[in-house]
Amino acid sequence: MRKMFFVCLAVVLAAGAVLRASAAEAAPKEFVVGIPKITDSFAFFTTTNGYETFSMAQVYDTLVTKDENGRTVPMLAEKFEMSDDAKTYTFYLRKGVKFSNGKELKANDVRYSIEQLMTSAFTSWIYEPLIDKIELTDDYTVKLRLKKTSVSFIEYLSNAYYSAILSEEAAKEFGDKYGTTPETVVGTGPYVLKEWKFGEYCVYEANESYYLGAPSIKRARLKVISDVNAAIIALQTGEIHAFFDDIPGLFYDQIASAKNVKLASFPSTILFTSFMNCRGGIFADRGMREAVAYATDRSMMLIVGAEGKGAVADYPGNRQGYTEGDPVLKDAWTYQPDMGKAKKLVEEAGMAGKSVLIKTYATDPYPKLATILQQSLTQAGLAAEVRQMERSAFIDEVLGKGDFEIQICRWAAAGKDIDEILAGSLHTDSIGAPGNWSFYSSKEMDSLLDAAAAETDPGKRREIYTNVVKLYVKDIPAIPFYYPNGSRAYSDAVKAKDSMVEYNKFYDYAWVE
Amino acid sequence: MLVPMLLAIIFIVYGIMSLTPGDPAQLILGTRASPEAIAGLRHEMGFDKPFVVRYGEYVAKAARGDFGNSWRTGRPVFQVIAGRFPTTIKLSLAAVVLAVLVGVPLGVLAAVKQYSIFDVIGTTIAMFMASIPGFWFGLMAILFFSLKLRLLPSNGADSLKHYILPAVTLAIPVAASLLRLTRTTMLETIRQDYIRTARAKGQTEGKVIFRHALKNALLPVVTATGMEFGGLLGGVVTIETVFSINGVGMLIIDAIRMKDIPQVTGCAIFLAASFMILMLFVDILYAYIDPRIKASYQKMN
Numbered sequence A: 001m002r003k004m005f006f007v008c009l010a011v012v013l014a015a016g017a018v019l020r021a022s023a024a025e026a027a028p029k030e031f032v033v034g035i036p037k038i039t040d041s042f043a044f045f046t047t048t049n050g051y052e053t054f055s056m057a058q059v060y061d062t063l064v065t066k067d068e069n070g071r072t073v074p075m076l077a078e079k080f081e082m083s084d085d086a087k088t089y090t091f092y093l094r095k096g097v098k099f100s101n102g103k104e105l106k107a108n109d110v111r112y113s114i115e116q117l118m119t120s121a122f123t124s125w126i127y128e129p130l131i132d133k134i135e136l137t138d139d140y141t142v143k144l145r146l147k148k149t150s151v152s153f154i155e156y157l158s159n160a161y162y163s164a165i166l167s168e169e170a171a172k173e174f175g176d177k178y179g180t181t182p183e184t185v186v187g188t189g190p191y192v193l194k195e196w197k198f199g200e201y202c203v204y205e206a207n208e209s210y211y212l213g214a215p216s217i218k219r220a221r222l223k224v225i226s227d228v229n230a231a232i233i234a235l236q237t238g239e240i241h242a243f244f245d246d247i248p249g250l251f252y253d254q255i256a257s258a259k260n261v262k263l264a265s266f267p268s269t270i271l272f273t274s275f276m277n278c279r280g281g282i283f284a285d286r287g288m289r290e291a292v293a294y295a296t297d298r299s300m301m302l303i304v305g306a307e308g309k310g311a312v313a314d315y316p317g318n319r320q321g322y323t324e325g326d327p328v329l330k331d332a333w334t335y336q337p338d339m340g341k342a343k344k345l346v347e348e349a350g351m352a353g354k355s356v357l358i359k360t361y362a363t364d365p366y367p368k369l370a371t372i373l374q375q376s377l378t379q380a381g382l383a384a385e386v387r388q389m390e391r392s393a394f395i396d397e398v399l400g401k402g403d404f405e406i407q408i409c410r411w412a413a414a415g416k417d418i419d420e421i422l423a424g425s426l427h428t429d430s431i432g433a434p435g436n437w438s439f440y441s442s443k444e445m446d447s448l449l450d451a452a453a454a455e456t457d458p459g460k461r462r463e464i465y466t467n468v469v470k471l472y473v474k475d476i477p478a479i480p481f482y483y484p485n486g487s488r489a490y491s492d493a494v495k496a497k498d499s500m501v502e503y504n505k506f507y508d509y510a511w512v513e
Numbered sequence B: 001m002l003v004p005m006l007l008a009i010i011f012i013v014y015g016i017m018s019l020t021p022g023d024p025a026q027l028i029l030g031t032r033a034s035p036e037a038i039a040g041l042r043h044e045m046g047f048d049k050p051f052v053v054r055y056g057e058y059v060a061k062a063a064r065g066d067f068g069n070s071w072r073t074g075r076p077v078f079q080v081i082a083g084r085f086p087t088t089i090k091l092s093l094a095a096v097v098l099a100v101l102v103g104v105p106l107g108v109l110a111a112v113k114q115y116s117i118f119d120v121i122g123t124t125i126a127m128f129m130a131s132i133p134g135f136w137f138g139l140m141a142i143l144f145f146s147l148k149l150r151l152l153p154s155n156g157a158d159s160l161k162h163y164i165l166p167a168v169t170l171a172i173p174v175a176a177s178l179l180r181l182t183r184t185t186m187l188e189t190i191r192q193d194y195i196r197t198a199r200a201k202g203q204t205e206g207k208v209i210f211r212h213a214l215k216n217a218l219l220p221v222v223t224a225t226g227m228e229f230g231g232l233l234g235g236v237v238t239i240e241t242v243f244s245i246n247g248v249g250m251l252i253i254d255a256i257r258m259k260d261i262p263q264v265t266g267c268a269i270f271l272a273a274s275f276m277i278l279m280l281f282v283d284i285l286y287a288y289i290d291p292r293i294k295a296s297y298q299k300m301n
Helices: A002-026 A107-119 A153-157 A168-177 A228-237 A249-257 A286-295 A298-306 A339-348 A366-379 A391-400 A418-426 A443-454 A458-475 B002-019 B024-029 B035-045 B051-063 B077-112 B117-131 B134-148 B160-189 B193-200 B205-233 B237-242 B248-257 B261-289 B291-300
Strands: A030-035 A064-066 A072-074 A077-082 A088-093 A131-138 A141-146 A191-197 A201-206 A219-224 A261-267 A270-276 A310-312 A355-361 A383-389 A406-412 A478-491 A494-496 A509-511
Touching (some): A030 A228, A088 A107, A107 A131, A107 A141, A107 A168, A228 A249, A228 A261, A228 A478, A228 B134, A228 B237, A249 A478, A270 A298, A270 A366, A286 A339, A298 A310, A298 A366, A298 A478, A339 A366, A355 A366, A355 A391, A366 A406, A383 A391, A391 A406, A391 B024, A418 A443, A418 A458, A443 A458, A478 A494, B002 B051, B024 B035, B051 B261, B077 B160, B077 B205, B077 B248, B077 B261, B117 B160, B134 B160, B134 B237, B160 B237, B193 B205, B205 B261, B237 B248, B261 B291
Parallel strands (some): A030 A219, A355 A383, A355 A406
Antiparallel strands (some): A064 A072, A077 A088, A088 A141, A131 A141, A201 A219, A261 A478, A270 A406, A310 A478, A494 A509
8 A cells, every 4th residue: 555655646647747847948048138217118119119119129010121231121011112212012911810819910900000100209200201092902912102202211110110010900999909918919020029017027929920931039018218327237047138229439338348258349329419500699600600510539539438438430320331322421521620720710710718508418438529529619709608407308409499509419310321310410391309409400401311312223313412512511500429339239049130230129039040 | 194295295396396497498409490390399288378377277286186287298297197107116115124034133243242243343334334335235246247257237127037137236225224224123122121030030131132122113214214215215326327227216316307397296295295195104014013102092092
């Protein structure tokens, strides 16, 4: 009897051990990613598109996307065509693409999503002025007719911040509740949302039937880590495997010395700039703007602002050749630091000793940049002072109302096409909050920008942009400082194509065997 | 008392948030949003109305228990706070308990053995603990216990283990102030006549200290502990940042940055009410600790 008892006990224990082992095998390893913020909702069209975008970008796809060379390539659309006048785009959808609710993606879903993008408060500024009509030829063909020629339009559609294709049926079925719980999130993406703790983390599982191939990583967690210091330590301890935000230049050495963390960097789309008010005040005089151009040592700005991790830019969009349509002009900025010339120009303008207020944000690196500029302006003969401002007040007062003489801030491009960057920062129509933060207005510039936007021949387009850049350098509405490097740090437990990490998608990562 | 205090707090917070420059609609939608979209959102949030009208509407709704939805997340403000508060309360409670367990006994020891080695060491440690900046200590603790020894997690608040480093970091300055306070009040108490009487009656030193002296010396310590706890409930942004803990402190800072007025005001009301309730609890606790207070209440009744 006793022997029997022990035999039974041994069998039960062995079975338990086997079950446990198989359960352990069944649970896939979790890819943990830190990000400063997760989304408050998965209702794409009504949700802020900052860090929040990357909670959503794992479950939603776009019509087109970017490949590792930065080219726009098909995604939900298996191919797309642009008419010769760049006013009609035709998208041919892949057949058999399924949403996570099992329904097939059809042209009506694309129409619904684009209509939502046109009215969304977050994206209407892009699509509403551009799109005239959405036509469905059949269930798998969508034609977008534009109001005006736009070569850069496709750039927005490939960008996860500004585009996502949702299921019309699911969006209408759930109404206001759409995207508020994992059950109400329906996408075609490589991952499906499984768990979501508001403000803390999102857990995703691989969509095994994903049309571009099942994801290599089967389970992933996006976790809030707001501090870059904490993120770097967590990468080293193995608590997270990647961090979806830029690593400041200051930490590059720390990461280089950590054996188990890798860093991939790429030219960012953020241009640190000093804007001068061309509409009124002391810098309405071009001579004074030229004085600032001669007084400013832009290499110093790069060193101080980004620890030298980045590249000095000669004009907006001058991102080491990575901007679409960039004429890639060498040494376009003709003002080398020359305090003698700067002083002379200030004296000629009769402004010697005049007080100047530099406004900027109070967060790093702006106060440091402002201090360098203050020093330069003082040496040029002006009595410069710095006012650090809280972000909301700065946006309202300086960018919106133009109440400033000279200011330092960053111009972040949504896409990588030069049309958005130059028209956005120099066209009269963009004056104020939309991006022309110098309040600069020139008929010549406007007509050049309009002509470039309407030009479909790449060679001619580049030629026009060369003239835009020349006029920019001549008129000096702003002093372009530098584009800092964007960067992503990830653990050596995973591998990724370095050219893809900036898009913050789990799909681009795989475990190292 | 609670209601007028809350009204004053609402007025101050709502007023400051509304009258400082910055447009919440612009902040939420980004600088490049279309003017129509911004105007639409301003209208939806009621931000296009004059301050007095908005304030009046807010107070009227708040009186009915409706504190509105966060402008940024669209969720009811108290639902958002409720999501963050458990983490903050667990962390604060752990820190306070730890501080009391360390600070009070060491304070008693320092007082009882005044000018001894215990006193010198105790007060010196207290001085150090009070002077160390929390974020620095937190970072050092992470570097040592998480990165070097790999003993404890460096961030988050997922399990009990996650609370150890942040709770210790938070507890250190609180323990230091409790140590010094306990020492001072104990020193005062043990010189009282009734302590001499207790000793003269031949009671053991332990009984004299813990039954007669400590009980009387504890009153200011209890008040101080309550106030420290109340302060911690408001979240400690530096510690929450260092350890990536999504507590109430981070919520308030984010809401202030985004000019999310309903969320900021909601948080202020919630924290003020929590603080006041906590202080009420401390007052009640007095009666249990000090029979004289209990007796005076009984007399009044």
